[in-house]
Amino acid sequence: MWDAKTQRVGHSPTVVADISEFAWFVRDMPAAATAVLLGQTRLYAGDWDGNLRAWSEEGKQLWIAEAEDRVERMCGARDAESPFICATAGSQISSLDAASGEMRWIRQLVGSSDLVVCSDDGSRVLATSSVYEIELNDFIETTCWRFDADGESVREDTFEERPWHLLLDEKGVATMGIGRPRCGLITQNDNESNHINLAEDNPILCGSTIGDKTIFGHASGLVTMLKENSDGLIELDSGHGDSVHTLHFDGTSIIAGGDDGEVRSISTKGDVKWSENLGSALDECTIGFEIGGEKSCWVGTWDGLNATLWVLSGNDGKTLLQFTNLSRIRALSSREDRVVIGLDDGRVLLFNQELFCRRLNDNNNVENNSDNNDDEADDSVEGAGRLSLQERLRALRK
Numbered sequence: 521m522w523d524a525k526t527q528r529v530g531h532s533p534t535v536v537a538d539i540s541e542f543a544w545f546v547r548d549m550p551a552a553a554t555a556v557l558l559g560q561t562r563l564y565a566g567d568w569d570g571n572l573r574a575w576s577e578e579g580k581q582l583w584i585a586e587a588e589d590r591v592e593r594m595c596g597a598r599d600a601e602s603p604f605i606c607a608t609a610g611s612q613i614s615s616l617d618a619a620s621g622e623m624r625w626i627r628q629l630v631g632s633s634d635l636v637v638c639s640d641d642g643s644r645v646l647a648t649s650s651v652y653e654i655e656l657n658d659f660i661e662t663t664c665w666r667f668d669a670d671g672e673s674v675r676e677d678t679f680e681e682r683p684w685h686l687l688l689d690e691k692g693v694a695t696m697g698i699g700r701p702r703c704g705l706i707t708q709n710d711n712e713s714n715h716i717n718l719a720e721d722n723p724i725l726c727g728s729t730i731g732d733k734t735i736f737g738h739a740s741g742l743v744t745m746l747k748e749n750s751d752g753l754i755e756l757d758s759g760h761g762d763s764v765h766t767l768h769f770d771g772t773s774i775i776a777g778g779d780d781g782e783v784r785s786i787s788t789k790g791d792v793k794w795s796e797n798l799g800s801a802l803d804e805c806t807i808g809f810e811i812g813g814e815k816s817c818w819v820g821t822w823d824g825l826n827a828t829l830w831v832l833s834g835n836d837g838k839t840l841l842q843f844t845n846l847s848r849i850r851a852l853s854s855r856e857d858r859v860v861i862g863l864d865d866g867r868v869l870l871f872n873q874e875l876f877c878r879r880l881n882d883n884n885n886v887e888n889n890s891d892n893n894d895d896e897a898d899d900s901v902e903g904a905g906r907l908s909l910q911e912r913l914r915a916l917r918k
Contacts (some may be wrong), residue, residue, distance in 0.1 A: 534561030545579035553862030566591025600642030608633035655880035685727025697724030737764025820849030
């Protein structure tokens with residue numbers, strides 16, 4: 521809520537029981553919503569049983585499709601002649617027409633399909649799949665598959681490590697952040713694949729890419745940035761020893777966290793802007809739209825029984841809003857003025873900046889009006905603060 525003393529959005533202990541009151545729309549998948557993708561105007565989602573759905577920006581269902589099994593990841597080729605999306609599910613990768621949901625092609629992979637990425641023009645589609653050995657209780661090999669727009673195989677490379685982040689640059693070079701035994705990076709283009717011996721004995725567990733910048737989270741708690749020529753890592757923050765399981769990068773700021781419940785905001789220069797302990801393990805996070813002139817940070821936590829969705833100030837990490845007693849948050853993503861989450865109970869919720877800020881402002885006004893403990897002078901100052909916040913939120917809707 522608005523803090524008149526600091527003249528900025530400050531800490532708010534608000535707990536909202538019904539998250540749907542703040543959502544632009546809520547849609548239900550037949551099973552747990554495991555993957556979400558925000559297009560330029562459409563919203564796509566996949567669930568535990570392989571169901572795929574697409575909705576318009578108004579929430580109208582556009583199409584229904586089915587994949588082999590649980591949908592792991594999705595990506596989109598927005599600049600292709602006929603835009604399409606790809607999804608990894610079960611042991612396959614599927615390509616579907618973005619507008620109609622018509623299946624373009626399906627390719628069988630080896631093991632369980634994992635990551636997927638495609639170039640904006642759709643000329644290259646990459647996916648990884650991993651073979652799990654039950655007796656060893658571990659993954660024993662991974663293959664990175666490279667296809668053209670029509671699903672024809674260009675190249676495939678198999679190696680011991682499992683990649684936890686896959687990016688594809690404008691030149692068509694893929695870079696994978698991998699775990700043990702070798703750790704470091706694997707690069708792949710149409711002609712060859714190479715291992716880059718970096719971060720020895722410090723597995724990469726997650727990553728986030730915007731433009732030509734990539735951030736990695738490591739098992740040691742380290743957060744690094746990939747050098748421009750992809751031949752090294754720049755250490756940004758060493759953390760406190762707990763593994764980084766989730767992070768997001770918006771081009772200027774990074775938020776990262778893990779099982780210890782601590783979320784931290786880091787700049788690309790390595791400055792830790794703030795750190796907050798949310799009390800439970802972090803599942804997902806994203807940097808979302810501005811609220812009152814400040815970027816918001818959305819973090820999903822899980823305590824073993826219930827999930828909480830935290831909306832934090834990007835400026836200082838203080839809580840703006842808190843949604844409790846949710847089913848587990850399986851997917852969380854943002855794009856421009858939208859944020860979307862997928863829940864274990866099958867719900868997919870889309871949040872729109874204008875509506876969300878209006879609901880937040882209304883909620884804070886109700887709380888402020890019910891507070892009768894301030895004297896008239898304090899009321900006058902707080903009233904000015906509320907008016908200032910209203911003006912800032914009103915400007916966002918223009």
